[in-house]
Amino acid sequence: MDELKIGNHYLIHCYKHNKQIYKVWEEAILLDVKENCLIFGNNRTKVIEADGRSWRTREPAVMYFFTDKWYNIIGQYKKDGIQYYCNIASPFVLDGGAVKYIDYDLDLRVFPDGSFKILDRGEYNYHKNQMHYSNDLDKILKAELSNLITMVRNKEWPFQHEDLKKYYHIYKDIKMKV
Numbered sequence: 001m002d003e004l005k006i007g008n009h010y011l012i013h014c015y016k017h018n019k020q021i022y023k024v025w026e027e028a029i030l031l032d033v034k035e036n037c038l039i040f041g042n043n044r045t046k047v048i049e050a051d052g053r054s055w056r057t058r059e060p061a062v063m064y065f066f067t068d069k070w071y072n073i074i075g076q077y078k079k080d081g082i083q084y085y086c087n088i089a090s091p092f093v094l095d096g097g098a099v100k101y102i103d104y105d106l107d108l109r110v111f112p113d114g115s116f117k118i119l120d121r122g123e124y125n126y127h128k129n130q131m132h133y134s135n136d137l138d139k140i141l142k143a144e145l146s147n148l149i150t151m152v153r154n155k156e157w158p159f160q161h162e163d164l165k166k167y168y169h170i171y172k173d174i175k176m177k178v
Helices: 121-130 135-153 161-177
Strands: 009-015 021-034 037-042 046-049 054-056 061-066 071-078 081-089 093-095 098-110 116-119
Touching (some): 021 161, 037 161, 071 135, 071 161, 081 135, 098 121, 098 135, 116 135
Antiparallel strands (some): 009 021, 021 037, 021 046, 037 061, 046 054, 061 071, 071 081, 093 098, 098 116
Protein backbone atom coordinates (compact mmCIF):
# COMPACT_ATOMS: atom_id res chain seq x y z
CA MET A 1 0.00 0.00 0.00
CA ASP A 2 3.04 2.28 -0.40
CA GLU A 3 1.67 4.08 -3.50
CA LEU A 4 -1.25 5.50 -1.53
CA LYS A 5 -1.26 9.20 -0.68
CA ILE A 6 -3.31 10.91 2.02
CA GLY A 7 -5.70 13.39 0.39
CA ASN A 8 -5.99 11.52 -2.92
CA HIS A 9 -9.43 10.80 -4.33
CA TYR A 10 -10.59 7.25 -5.04
CA LEU A 11 -13.72 5.57 -6.34
CA ILE A 12 -15.45 2.80 -4.43
CA HIS A 13 -16.74 -0.12 -6.53
CA CYS A 14 -19.12 -2.54 -4.88
CA TYR A 15 -19.84 -5.86 -6.59
CA LYS A 16 -22.04 -8.85 -5.92
CA HIS A 17 -20.77 -12.43 -5.70
CA ASN A 18 -21.64 -13.00 -9.38
CA LYS A 19 -19.05 -10.30 -10.28
CA GLN A 20 -21.72 -7.81 -11.36
CA ILE A 21 -21.22 -4.19 -10.35
CA TYR A 22 -23.72 -3.15 -7.68
CA LYS A 23 -22.85 0.45 -6.74
CA VAL A 24 -20.13 3.04 -7.36
CA TRP A 25 -19.31 5.90 -4.99
CA GLU A 26 -17.68 8.72 -6.93
CA GLU A 27 -15.59 10.12 -4.11
CA ALA A 28 -13.59 8.75 -1.24
CA ILE A 29 -10.70 10.84 0.06
CA LEU A 30 -7.91 8.84 1.68
CA LEU A 31 -7.46 9.94 5.29
CA ASP A 32 -5.16 7.29 6.75
CA VAL A 33 -3.29 4.11 5.86
CA LYS A 34 -2.95 1.47 8.55
CA GLU A 35 -1.32 -1.95 8.25
CA ASN A 36 -4.57 -3.72 7.32
CA CYS A 37 -6.99 -0.83 6.81
CA LEU A 38 -7.57 2.16 4.57
CA ILE A 39 -9.66 4.99 6.00
CA PHE A 40 -11.56 7.36 3.73
CA GLY A 41 -13.96 10.25 4.12
CA ASN A 42 -16.70 11.74 1.99
CA ASN A 43 -19.80 13.89 2.18
CA ARG A 44 -22.72 14.21 -0.20
CA THR A 45 -20.94 12.01 -2.71
CA LYS A 46 -22.71 10.70 -5.78
CA VAL A 47 -23.63 7.00 -5.73
CA ILE A 48 -24.50 5.27 -9.00
CA GLU A 49 -26.61 2.10 -8.80
CA ALA A 50 -26.23 -0.86 -11.19
CA ASP A 51 -29.39 0.19 -13.05
CA GLY A 52 -27.99 3.68 -13.70
CA ARG A 53 -30.00 5.52 -11.06
CA SER A 54 -27.97 7.86 -8.89
CA TRP A 55 -28.32 9.66 -5.58
CA ARG A 56 -26.12 11.52 -3.11
CA THR A 57 -25.19 10.47 0.39
CA ARG A 58 -26.82 12.69 2.98
CA GLU A 59 -24.16 13.11 5.61
CA PRO A 60 -20.43 13.11 6.24
CA ALA A 61 -18.97 9.62 6.51
CA VAL A 62 -15.72 7.97 7.53
CA MET A 63 -15.18 4.58 5.87
CA TYR A 64 -12.94 1.76 7.06
CA PHE A 65 -11.91 -0.86 4.48
CA PHE A 66 -9.89 -3.88 5.59
CA THR A 67 -7.45 -6.14 3.73
CA ASP A 68 -8.03 -9.06 6.12
CA LYS A 69 -11.63 -8.72 7.39
CA TRP A 70 -14.88 -9.73 5.72
CA TYR A 71 -16.60 -6.42 6.40
CA ASN A 72 -16.27 -2.70 5.97
CA ILE A 73 -17.53 -0.03 8.33
CA ILE A 74 -19.01 3.38 7.57
CA GLY A 75 -19.29 5.88 10.42
CA GLN A 76 -22.00 8.42 9.64
CA TYR A 77 -22.76 11.81 11.17
CA LYS A 78 -26.56 11.63 11.43
CA LYS A 79 -28.83 14.30 12.94
CA ASP A 80 -29.34 12.16 16.06
CA GLY A 81 -25.63 11.36 16.48
CA ILE A 82 -22.96 9.06 15.12
CA GLN A 83 -24.17 5.82 13.58
CA TYR A 84 -22.21 3.00 12.00
CA TYR A 85 -23.28 0.97 9.00
CA CYS A 86 -21.36 -2.27 8.65
CA ASN A 87 -21.40 -4.22 5.41
CA ILE A 88 -20.54 -7.89 5.48
CA ALA A 89 -18.23 -7.91 2.48
CA SER A 90 -15.04 -9.35 1.08
CA PRO A 91 -11.70 -7.81 1.99
CA PHE A 92 -11.03 -4.95 -0.42
CA VAL A 93 -8.59 -4.80 -3.29
CA LEU A 94 -7.16 -1.61 -4.67
CA ASP A 95 -7.31 -1.54 -8.46
CA GLY A 96 -5.89 1.66 -9.88
CA GLY A 97 -7.98 4.45 -8.44
CA ALA A 98 -10.74 2.25 -7.08
CA VAL A 99 -11.36 0.37 -3.86
CA LYS A 100 -13.21 -2.81 -4.85
CA TYR A 101 -15.10 -5.33 -2.74
CA ILE A 102 -17.94 -7.86 -2.91
CA ASP A 103 -21.04 -7.04 -0.88
CA TYR A 104 -22.71 -10.02 0.83
CA ASP A 105 -25.98 -8.31 1.82
CA LEU A 106 -25.89 -8.81 5.58
CA ASP A 107 -25.55 -5.45 7.32
CA LEU A 108 -25.30 -4.24 10.87
CA ARG A 109 -26.69 -0.81 11.77
CA VAL A 110 -25.27 0.60 15.03
CA PHE A 111 -27.23 3.46 16.59
CA PRO A 112 -25.81 6.40 18.62
CA ASP A 113 -26.70 4.70 21.92
CA GLY A 114 -24.74 1.56 20.97
CA SER A 115 -27.80 -0.56 20.20
CA PHE A 116 -27.77 -2.35 16.86
CA LYS A 117 -29.90 -4.16 14.33
CA ILE A 118 -29.00 -6.86 11.81
CA LEU A 119 -30.36 -5.98 8.37
CA ASP A 120 -31.11 -7.80 5.10
CA ARG A 121 -31.14 -11.44 6.24
CA GLY A 122 -33.78 -12.25 3.62
CA GLU A 123 -31.70 -10.68 0.85
CA TYR A 124 -28.66 -12.62 2.09
CA ASN A 125 -30.50 -15.96 2.01
CA TYR A 126 -31.91 -15.19 -1.44
CA HIS A 127 -28.50 -14.35 -2.91
CA LYS A 128 -26.84 -17.23 -1.06
CA ASN A 129 -29.12 -19.64 -2.93
CA GLN A 130 -29.17 -17.75 -6.23
CA MET A 131 -25.40 -17.22 -6.43
CA HIS A 132 -24.42 -20.50 -4.75
CA TYR A 133 -22.35 -19.25 -1.81
CA SER A 134 -20.26 -22.15 -0.53
CA ASN A 135 -20.74 -23.50 2.99
CA ASP A 136 -17.25 -22.24 3.86
CA LEU A 137 -18.12 -18.73 2.66
CA ASP A 138 -21.41 -18.82 4.58
CA LYS A 139 -19.53 -19.73 7.78
CA ILE A 140 -16.98 -16.95 7.27
CA LEU A 141 -19.65 -14.30 6.67
CA LYS A 142 -21.74 -15.32 9.69
CA ALA A 143 -18.63 -15.48 11.89
CA GLU A 144 -17.64 -11.97 10.80
CA LEU A 145 -21.11 -10.67 11.63
CA SER A 146 -20.74 -12.21 15.08
CA ASN A 147 -17.27 -10.61 15.42
CA LEU A 148 -18.71 -7.21 14.53
CA ILE A 149 -21.44 -7.55 17.15
CA THR A 150 -18.82 -8.39 19.78
CA MET A 151 -16.74 -5.37 18.72
CA VAL A 152 -19.79 -3.09 19.00
CA ARG A 153 -20.70 -4.42 22.44
CA ASN A 154 -17.11 -3.96 23.66
CA LYS A 155 -16.79 -0.52 21.98
CA GLU A 156 -13.65 -1.72 20.19
CA TRP A 157 -11.96 0.24 17.44
CA PRO A 158 -13.34 1.64 15.19
CA PHE A 159 -16.59 1.89 17.18
CA GLN A 160 -15.25 4.82 19.16
CA HIS A 161 -16.72 8.21 18.42
CA GLU A 162 -13.51 10.12 19.21
CA ASP A 163 -11.61 8.22 16.52
CA LEU A 164 -14.34 8.94 13.99
CA LYS A 165 -14.35 12.64 14.94
CA LYS A 166 -10.56 12.79 14.47
CA TYR A 167 -10.87 11.41 10.95
CA TYR A 168 -13.77 13.71 10.12
CA HIS A 169 -11.61 16.71 11.08
CA ILE A 170 -8.82 15.40 8.83
CA TYR A 171 -11.39 15.10 6.02
CA LYS A 172 -12.62 18.67 6.55
CA ASP A 173 -9.03 20.00 6.59
CA ILE A 174 -8.26 18.26 3.29
CA LYS A 175 -11.48 19.56 1.68
CA MET A 176 -10.70 23.14 2.78
CA LYS A 177 -7.36 23.00 0.96
CA VAL A 178 -8.96 22.01 -2.34
